[in-house]
Amino acid sequence: MALTTAATLTALQPVSPTCNIIVITDPTGKDPNGAAAGSMSFAPNMFESTFLVSKKLHVAVLAGGLGKGTARLKVILNTIRFLELGAPITVAIAGGLMEGPTNRILVGGPGKGMAVGGSYDVSVVLVKGNKIVIREYHSAQGFNIVKVPPNVKGAIIHLRNTPGNPKFGTATHVRVAAAIMVGQMIRDGYPATDIVAKAMGFIAKESGEKYGGGMVNITAGLTTGDTFTPAKLGQKGFPMDAPYRKVCPRCGWSAPYWMAKNINRCPRCGAPLKTEYAWQVARDMITVSKTHPVVHVYGIKSPYDKTAIVEAAQVLAEHHKLNRENLASVIDSEISSNTLLDYDYIYPSDIKINKKANIVTVYMKPLPEGYRKPPLKIPIPNYYLHVLGLICSALGIGLIVMGICRELLLRRLRKLTKGRW
Numbered sequence: 001m002a003l004t005t006a007a008t009l010t011a012l013q014p015v016s017p018t019c020n021i022i023v024i025t026d027p028t029g030k031d032p033n034g035a036a037a038g039s040m041s042f043a044p045n046m047f048e049s050t051f052l053v054s055k056k057l058h059v060a061v062l063a064g065g066l067g068k069g070t071a072r073l074k075v076i077l078n079t080i081r082f083l084e085l086g087a088p089i090t091v092a093i094a095g096g097l098m099e100g101p102t103n104r105i106l107v108g109g110p111g112k113g114m115a116v117g118g119s120y121d122v123s124v125v126l127v128k129g130n131k132i133v134i135r136e137y138h139s140a141q142g143f144n145i146v147k148v149p150p151n152v153k154g155a156i157i158h159l160r161n162t163p164g165n166p167k168f169g170t171a172t173h174v175r176v177a178a179a180i181m182v183g184q185m186i187r188d189g190y191p192a193t194d195i196v197a198k199a200m201g202f203i204a205k206e207s208g209e210k211y212g213g214g215m216v217n218i219t220a221g222l223t224t225g226d227t228f229t230p231a232k233l234g235q236k237g238f239p240m241d242a243p244y245r246k247v248c249p250r251c252g253w254s255a256p257y258w259m260a261k262n263i264n265r266c267p268r269c270g271a272p273l274k275t276e277y278a279w280q281v282a283r284d285m286i287t288v289s290k291t292h293p294v295v296h297v298y299g300i301k302s303p304y305d306k307t308a309i310v311e312a313a314q315v316l317a318e319h320h321k322l323n324r325e326n327l328a329s330v331i332d333s334e335i336s337s338n339t340l341l342d343y344d345y346i347y348p349s350d351i352k353i354n355k356k357a358n359i360v361t362v363y364m365k366p367l368p369e370g371y372r373k374p375p376l377k378i379p380i381p382n383y384y385l386h387v388l389g390l391i392c393s394a395l396g397i398g399l400i401v402m403g404i405c406r407e408l409l410l411r412r413l414r415k416l417t418k419g420r421w
């Protein structure tokens with residue numbers, strides 16, 4: 001855990017995730033998508049609200065409750081310390097809560113079961129064969145830990161409403177409805193990653209406790225990272241039930257929804273675009289698939305850029321064309337067309353592909369402060385690049401990122417500067 005997290009949490013008001021979910025569909029840990037977790041809230045400052053402890057331990061620690069930032073961080077760190085020492089999850093929760101019993105800790109992972117302690121209102125879902133059992137538990141005084149044993153398929157869903165949420169008062173009803181949905185999906189054989197994502201989308205929409213937060217794949221150790229968390233202190237994260245981006249199913253082109261809202265066909269290949277909601281994007285980020293490689297991207301400036309690069313790699317993989325040269329050329333073409341803004345061109349050597357583990361790593365090169373764009377691949381003198389940069393900012397970044405608008409802009413610029421270049 002980074003030091004910045006501790007520093008950030010110190011400054012925060014006592015707000016916290018009001019929705020914590022863990023789902024386990026494969027307690028043996030063999031299915032890479034068999035255990036997943038997620039957190040979100042109506043409140044702001046959902047930084048690092050879901051903690052994936054380690055790929056070695058295969059366990060997620062989710063926190064919430066009434067404690068202030070620093071107290072909650074202590075509770076989380078203490079719980080993790082117990083887990084690393086090999087303590088059973090109930091012991092780790094009790095140990096963690098000694099630092100602050102008004103907090104909530106929800107812990108779970110394949111082979112370890114699930115348990116919650118502290119301050120909570122949960123639906124516990126147990127599935128045995130075709131039988132679904134749902135029970136409600138509400139915390140009283142003390143640690144009162146509720147536990148689901150290690151070899152059982154099931155889920156624990158905590159949900160409360162944040163004061164000020166226009167949908168205040170819906171939590172109990174929505175939690176039970178989500179529990180029924182989750183129980184049915186477990187019974188019907190869906191993987192945990194699918195179920196957590198679907199439940200997050202549903203709960204976000206129905207209860208208003210919708211701002212990320214994020215999700216993790218506990219078995220495979222994948223996370224949505226800071227994709228849906230707020231960018232600054234005092235802000236809310238991304239609403240998990242809102243449209244996040246538009247994507248071309250044919251060539252993999254994608255753009256943030258707010259930019260591409262009025263565009264229905266792919267500017268690169270003409271295919272109809274598909275709208276993806278945040279919970280669907282999160283699901284894809286934490287799902288391990290045979291064809292889809294796991295893509296790590298370093299050096300990016302915005303989470304949107306990451307999803308664009310991940311999508312490019314996955315589409316190439318689907319068409320059996322994934323290699324370093326092809327991926328570098330797709331990324332460079334996105335830089336040329338201004339779909340990816342403010343990066344320098346990359347080389348095949350900036351990409352590592354591990355075929356056996358199906359992992360792709362891309363090292364992007366952000367431009368230094370003050371440099372707006374890489375040299376465009378068009379025949380204009382450098383001086384005008386500066387002018388173009390200024391006009392680009394004036395027109396609004398949204399216009400520019402849509403590569404299709406660039407031609408229009410250049411034509412207008414040429415008119416303005418009449419034959420000077």
Ligand SMILES: [Zn+2]
Binds near residue numbers: 266
């Ligand atoms: Zn396309």
